[in-house]
Amino acid sequence: xxxxxxxxxxxxxxFWEGFDIYTSFFYxxxxxxxxxxxxxxxxxxxxxxxxxxxxxxxxxxxFFTGENIRPDFKSCDFAFSFDYPVTDKNYRLxxxxxxDDVTKLVNRKIDAKAELLRKKKFCCFIVSNPSNQxxxxxxxxxxRHKHVExxxxxxxxxxxxxxxxxDFIKDYKFxxxxxxxxxxxxxxxxxxxxxxxxxxxxxxxxxxxxxxFNPARFINCHDFENFEAVIQHILAVDADDTAYLKYLNxxxxxxxxxxxxxxxxxxxxxxxxxxxxxxEKSLKKLMLRNKRRLVYILNKxxxxxxxx
Numbered sequence: 001x002x003x004x005x006x007x008x009x010x011x012x013x014x015f016w017e018g019f020d021i022y023t024s025f026f027y028x029x030x031x032x033x034x035x036x037x038x039x040x041x042x043x044x045x046x047x048x049x050x051x052x053x054x055x056x057x058x059x060x061x062x063f064f065t066g067e068n069i070r071p072d073f074k075s076c077d078f079a080f081s082f083d084y085p086v087t088d089k090n091y092r093l094x095x096x097x098x099x100d101d102v103t104k105l106v107n108r109k110i111d112a113k114a115e116l117l118r119k120k121k122f123c124c125f126i127v128s129n130p131s132n133q134x135x136x137x138x139x140x141x142x143x144r145h146k147h148v149e150x151x152x153x154x155x156x157x158x159x160x161x162x163x164x165x166x167d168f169i170k171d172y173k174f175x176x177x178x179x180x181x182x183x184x185x186x187x188x189x190x191x192x193x194x195x196x197x198x199x200x201x202x203x204x205x206x207x208x209x210x211x212x213f214n215p216a217r218f219i220n221c222h223d224f225e226n227f228e229a230v231i232q233h234i235l236a237v238d239a240d241d242t243a244y245l246k247y248l249n250x251x252x253x254x255x256x257x258x259x260x261x262x263x264x265x266x267x268x269x270x271x272x273x274x275x276x277x278x279x280e281k282s283l284k285k286l287m288l289r290n291k292r293r294l295v296y297i298l299n300k301x302x303x304x305x306x307x308x
Contacts, residue, residue: 008275009039014051016066025098026064029264030271043278047076060278066095068179068186078274082185084208091270092185092261094212096192102262105195105252112248115198116173116241122146123174123202123234126165127154134204135178138221142231146238148176170197173244174234177218179205187212194218200247202234212259216250 008030012021021027021038026046030036046062047054049069054061063076071079071090080093096102125139125148139155142148149172151162162168169175175194179186187206191213194201203209204221215223219237224230237243253259260266 006275007035007037009037009041009043010046011038011040011042011044011057012046013053013057014047014049015064016048016050026062026271029268033268033272034275043282044274060274060281062274064093066098066188068181068183077277078270080270082183082187084185086261088273091267093267094185094187096187096189097262099189099192100196102192103258106258107256108252110198110248112245115248116244119171119173119199121149121172122238123148123176124169124172125150125152125155125176126162126168127152127178129180130154132178132180135176135180138178138204138227138230139176141227142176142234145231145235166193166197169194169199172199173238174219175199175201177201177203178221182206184208191218195252198248200237200244202230210254212253214251214254214256217247217252219247 010027010030012019012024012027015024027036042057042059044060044062045054045057046064048064049067054075060078061076063071063079063081065071065079065081068082070083071081073079073089077089079090081090082094083090083092086092123142123146127135127139127150130136130153136154139148139150150157151165151168153161175197177190177194179188179190182205185206185208187209190205191201191203191209195213195217201218202221203218206212207222209215209220209222219230219234221227221230224233237247
């Protein structure tokens, strides 16, 4: 069936507070190619980790997570997750891909020297979740060498929290960009936002982060023996404009190419596959119902013939 002709009944459940269906990533992408109907009897249900309402539905189920949680393929048919390996059922789609247009970071031309002159502040830390003790310890360790401004609720030292994170971080040379936890493939907006604002992220989390971003564009804590070695490197780069400019001038993505998994065309191919799977499943159900009905009619006719 041609796209934009087929009507697809979908719904969303168990997403985060404030989630809006009509501005969501998957709705907007699907709406470009299909006529979308939001239905309480969906053919395809997108669900996340903030509840169990998805259990009430009997249809094709697509799991999406922005948290460090594994897909359970006993509960879902497909998943968009952080996880490796990528399979026919699991499409790797890190959370940062939903935050802004990732193509902004391809072939990015900046005046690095002017950016360095504009950035008058050393480093910032914006965290509201205190549970990652590794992240907390790093902030305290770096702060013992040079003042780090904390604008979140954790270790706040600027007299209050901020309203716009990206507007705040743009004035800093470095941004502490630690994930809430570490797992292969788990990458959020933590590193993405400093890259958008032409800062140098200090990253900890995904040990495979070099698959997503060019290692020359950020400081990867996993490349160092310990945090003291990371800190000494940060201080050295801070004191050496040439070394800092080398980070800013590096491409964000490897070979300055958008990773294939971030390309909306490839994401759409996976959504097309999900729709095709759903159509085929519906057709099989229809054929099975018709077969049962035919068997019933034939049996009925056979019984009736015995009495004539």
